[in-house]
Amino acid sequence: MGFPPNVVEKALLDCGRYCCNCHKFCSFKIETHHIVSPADGGDDSYDNCIPLCFDCHADVRAYDPKHPIGRSYKPSELKERRDRWYEKVKNGHALTTNPEYIEIDRKLFLVVKDALNEKGSMEFLRRHDFHGAFKLERLEGLYAFGSLSEKSECEFLDADMEGLRGRLYNDILKFLKAVGEHTFPVDNKPDLWNRIYDDPEDDDRFIAKYEKLSEEEFDAKAEKKREFISKVRNELNELSTQVWNTYDEFIRFGRRKLVV
Ligand SMILES: [Zn+2]
Structure with a gap:
């Protein structure tokens, strides 16, 4: 059913095709979720339905009560979030x-913009090529925006502005997740992060000594590693470009809508 x-x-x-949880604009990438699941007796009514983006839908469904990690979304909480959001979309034109x-919203826009630009983070993101090492502190603006976004005061009253803020938040989370997974401090320079494995060849030669690899086997292994590193660096560049593009859209739209 x-x-x-x-x-x-x-x-x-x-919902205006915005996710009712993170408020990102979804267009057709949106799903309807049963607040109380059919297995627990939830029905197919309007009241039991919440539109969510793919990411939020996966999060809400992933929670396993038998192996609880973090805190689940309670049905009452989901309903409340949804109803507040419906209200906002309904009042959008009045706002x-x-x-x-x-x-x-104008005040909030300036606060958000300042947070994002801490340590020149946005400018850094626009110019930096993640094939090279970087100082982690240059990303401080992203972390500042992240913690700001978790507060309810950081919600724009205007639905379109809030949708863009939600999208920017998602893009930044994806980028920071990749940075956290793949980059490590450079040896002897803990404030400088890089790069995946600094020197794949040396690293592999070291391993080869113990594994007694033939020259061909070693070359194949080193090549594979080079490919992996280049893939990760390209991914970081793509994700950071995505953050910059959404940021640019957020600023342009905000200036037009709020006249700042
Ligand atoms: Zn969402």
């Missing part, structure tokens, strides 16, 4: 003309 088409249509209309609301 699934939600009937009229329920899906109304839910998508009411854009109410000077008091615009003023609140």
Whole structure:
């Protein structure tokens, strides 16, 4: 069983095709989720339906009560988040003309922009090629924005602004996750991070001595490693470009909408 088409249509209309959890604009990449799952007696009603982006949907579903890690989304919490968001989308047009609301968003816009630009993070992201080492502190703006985004005061009243903020938050999380997974401090220079394995050849030669690899086997292994490193560096560049592009859109849109 699934939600009937009229329920899906109304839910998508009411959320404006934004994820009700992270508020990112999803277009067609959106799914409807049962707040109380059918296995627990949840029905296919409008009240039991919440539109979510793919990432949030996976998060909500991934929680396993038998092996709890973190805290699950309670049905009441999901409903509350959804209803607040529906309300915001409904009032969207009223908001854009109410000077008091615009003023609140304008202030928040400047706070968010300042946080992102701590230590020149955004400029750094635009120019840096992640094939080279970098100082972790240059990413401080991203971390500052991340902790700001977790507070409810950091929610724009305007639905479009909030949607862009949500998208930027997602892009930044993806980038920081890749940085955390793949980069390590450079030997003897703990403030400088890099790069995956600094010198794959030396590293492999060391291993080869113990594994007694033939020259061909060693070459094949080194080549594989070079490919991996280059793949990861390209991935970091792509993710950082994505962050910059969304940031650029956020700034341009904010300036037009809030006249800052
Ligand atoms: Zn989401």
